[in-house]
Amino acid sequence: MTTERRTPCAAGVPDQSATCVLPWNPMSMMSPTFLRPLFFAALAVLSLCAFAQEKQRMSHTASGSFTVEMKPLGDTSTAEGVSLGRMSLNKKFEGDLVGTAQGEMLTAITPVQGSAGYVAMERVVGRLNGKAGAFVLQHGGTMHEGTQSLSIGIVPGSGTGELAGIQGVFKLVITGGKHLYTLEYSMPQ
Known part of the structure; x- marks a missing residue:
């Protein structure tokens, strides 16, 4: 056992x-x-x-218009019908956002009619609904045979001054050659 x-x-x-x-x-x-x-x-x-x-966050909306000046930076390179370019951006904002922006844009223009893409970064400096500071906008856009897709958002952690902690989405509409914006954003309380 x-x-x-x-x-x-x-x-x-x-x-x-x-x-x-x-x-x-x-x-x-x-x-x-x-x-x-x-x-x-x-x-x-x-x-x-x-x-x-x-x-702890307050939601806001800002709207207005802006003008933009773009200048080529260097020569455009083209291979197999696709052109790559680089541009400087200089903007002036009016409305709820009063200020300026400087940045750079990279572009790709394809041989297909109405098809292209771009990315850009720009630093916005000014007053947003009375608060002074700066933040960075990141762009990504494509166009496929005339159908557009665009995403512009505030880079997290890029806010300074009274705009520290800002988060948001920038919406752009071009009507009659005029650039109109709506910025939906939130700020810490």
């Missing part, structure tokens, strides 16, 4: 001559009865954190 020696596990690892006995069953933690309350408690904590973080 064989006798079984049962001892508590040292650091959870049984020795070869004994059967390990844990004071609780680790598999019981995987049961829906145990996990469901933990899931809802974690969800509640995350919701409260998101709500608290959202309450």
Whole structure:
């Protein structure tokens, strides 16, 4: 007859001559009865954190118009019908945003009618709804046979002065040759 020696596990690892006995069953933690309350408690904590973080930011909208001056920087290179270029950007904003912007744009013009792409970065300096400071806008745009897609957003962490912590999206509409903008943004309280 064989006798079984049962001892508590040292650091959870049984020795070869004994059967390990844990004071609780680790598999019981995987049961829906145990996990469901933990899931809802974690969800509640995350919701409260998101709500608290959202309450610490104020949403705003700014609108107006701007003029832009673009100048080529260097020669355009063309290979197999695709032209790559680089341009300087100089803008003057009016409306809820009063200020200027300087930046650079990279372009790609394809041989397909109405198809092109660009990326740009520009630093905006001025007053936004009365708050002085600066921030950087990042552009990405494509046109596929005349259908446009454009994304312009504030680079996270680029706000300075009274605009420190600014986040947002810049929307552009060109009507009758006039550049109109709407900036949907949030600021820390």
